[in-house]
Amino acid sequence: MGFFDDLVFSAEEPCEGLREELFEEPAARGGEVVRLGPPDEDAARERPPLDWFAPAPVPQLAVAGGGPAAKVLLTGWSVWPDSVTLHLVVHRTVRGQSEGQSRQSGLRVGLLLGDGRRVTSLDADRDEYGTVLGPAADRAAAFPGRPTGLIPLDPGGMRDSLFRTDVDLYLTELPPPGETRLVVEWPDEDIPETSTPVDADALRAAAAHAVEVWPGLPTPGATGTRSLVFTRLGGPAAFLAPPMSGRERALLREREAARVRYVPRGDWAGMGYEDWGDAALIRARLDGGAPVDEQVWSGATPLHLAAERGDAEAVGLLLAHVTRVDAPDEEGHTALWHAVCKGDEDSVRALIRAGADVWTPQTGPWSPGRLLLTTPLAAVVADLPGAVALPDEELxxxxxxxxxxxxxxxxxxxxxxxxxxxxxxxxxxxxxxxxxxxxxxxxxxxxxxxxxxxxxxxxxxxxxxxxxxxxxxxxxxxxxxxxxxxxxxxxxxxxxxxxxxxxxxxxxxxxxxxxxxxxxxxxxxxxxxxxxxxxxxxxxxxxxxxxxxxxxxxxxxxxxxxxxxxxxxxxxxxxxxxxxxxxxxxxxxxxxxx
Structure with missing residues (x-):
């Protein structure tokens, strides 16, 4: 699976652009002053703490991804005390799309961190986020929760070119030590998944050089009910890929599950009730080295479960590998018992041919063969050695x-x-x-x-x-x-x-x-x-x-x-x-x- 495959979906719609709004009580409108207080623990929560700090620049110039008509350049990083902003520049030779052309995907950007985590510009669960300046109670009520992933930022200002666009992405923490890689992909522009190494240790060291602009700011007193809120509703420029919807994500999971279903693997994990009747799936697990005599559930081996829930083909596949055809489950029942209870003649015959014990009682006086004598399959065992006819009153x-x-x-x-x-x-x-x-x-x-x-x-x-x-x-x-x-x-x-x-x-x-x-x-x-x-x-x-x-x-x-x-x-x-x-x-x- 590719780096972005579980985060994007075909036929994506462009996301809504940024919007900033000012919320204030009617009585507070006029010339009231809002004073900057010292940074708190939420200062860098959803966007860079640019009101309090000047970041330390870490240049890194590299082509992060390229296609026939577009290139994505990494130009460097702005490092804050506890977070970092990634700077990309998108260069294109063609601007716009032909009328009626469907948009399949946008630019995808992600970081593979040194601790194995993946953060991307497509991460979901950021329905709306922002920074609130004002009373602490207002902040807590306005935006509960925490954003995740790489948060797209609007670089702002006038555009100097139709064919160049700045893309700034914000990570709310410093990358952990270890190998870090920047990954980009843009199917619409024929840019394949491309990985670029990042020196996380250099970024962490630069954090110590970020400058605090206003050290020692006093906490301002309450000045009425006015709160200034910067709200982000849509995200970055429209060519960045948005996250999938819940329906799209579920469909992609189904497709991925179907793709990997028959990939050989060495265990029986994830086998559902009906899966024990899927001979191709059982064969894939056996090819991967899954232990055939393992107790999968309540003492039941794969042979028990195939006899109880599957069919003769599944039973036959397992019989070729088992070492104990009469292994009991936690209730003392063998695979033949379960095949008899299901009434599957072909499985019953296959197990008997493999040497399964027909007549030893497993619950009270009842053996698999004695149960069979009460069913239409009585002829299968009636003439086997050890058979004893049922009393007339029981029949x-x-x-x-x-x-x-x-x-x-x-x-x-x-x-x-x-x-x-x-x-x-x-x-x-x-x-x-x-x-x-x-x-x-x-x-x-x-x-x-x-x-x-x-x-x-x-x-x-x-x-x-x-x-x-x-x-x-x-x-x-x-x-x-x-x-x-x-x-x-x-x-x-x-x-x-x-x-x-x-x-x-x-x-x-x-x-x-x-x-x-x-x-x-x-x-x-x-x-x-x-x-x-x-x-x-x-x-x-x-x-x-x-x-x-x-x-x-x-x-x-x-x-x-x-x-x-x-x-x-x-x-x-x-x-x-x-x-x-x-x-x-x-x-x-x-x-x-x-």
Missing amino acids: AAFRAADALIAAFDEEMWTEGLGVAFVRDLDADEVIRRLGAEPARCPEVPSEEAPFDEDEDDYDTSLRFVAVTDLPGSPGGCVITQDGYMPGDDAVLRAISADTTAYGLYFNPKGGTHGTLARDGRCVEHEEIGLSPEATDPAAHWHFRFWQAGPGVPYDALDLAYACAAAGLRVTDARRALDHTLPRRWVELPADLVR
């Missing part, structure tokens, strides 16, 4: 769970949704248990709901739930709300007398939380949908909470599990959760709302 539990998952398998919006399944009770009975009269709760279209979801506040909407019959064998009904009340203990206790109910809340802040109620008591609270541990109920395995990947119907798994926990067996639950269809609304009594 039946998986088939029953899959049937319920299919009943809910339709894309739906569940964020913030509350659901409660109630066994054996119809909608009329549930409405009565919620303290309302069924006759007063007719089925109405969604647009006739008793509250306006767009206008009413959230607390108002929590007072209402929708109750819908859910046929099945056995069936029951379902309570829904865009809120947490269907899963609230008080509601579940009210509706579960002599039966079973399960409430579920898809918390938008994270996690899906369930509550089982039986015979008017809440008997279990749990977070569901997480990858099961050895101590979790068998149903967490049957409803496939262990599955992962973009094609997994996570919401359907959770809803089917909750439905089964309440004891319902249904074949089509989509109508109960379709918010666009008519529903029966119930206003909850005050003792159930919190």
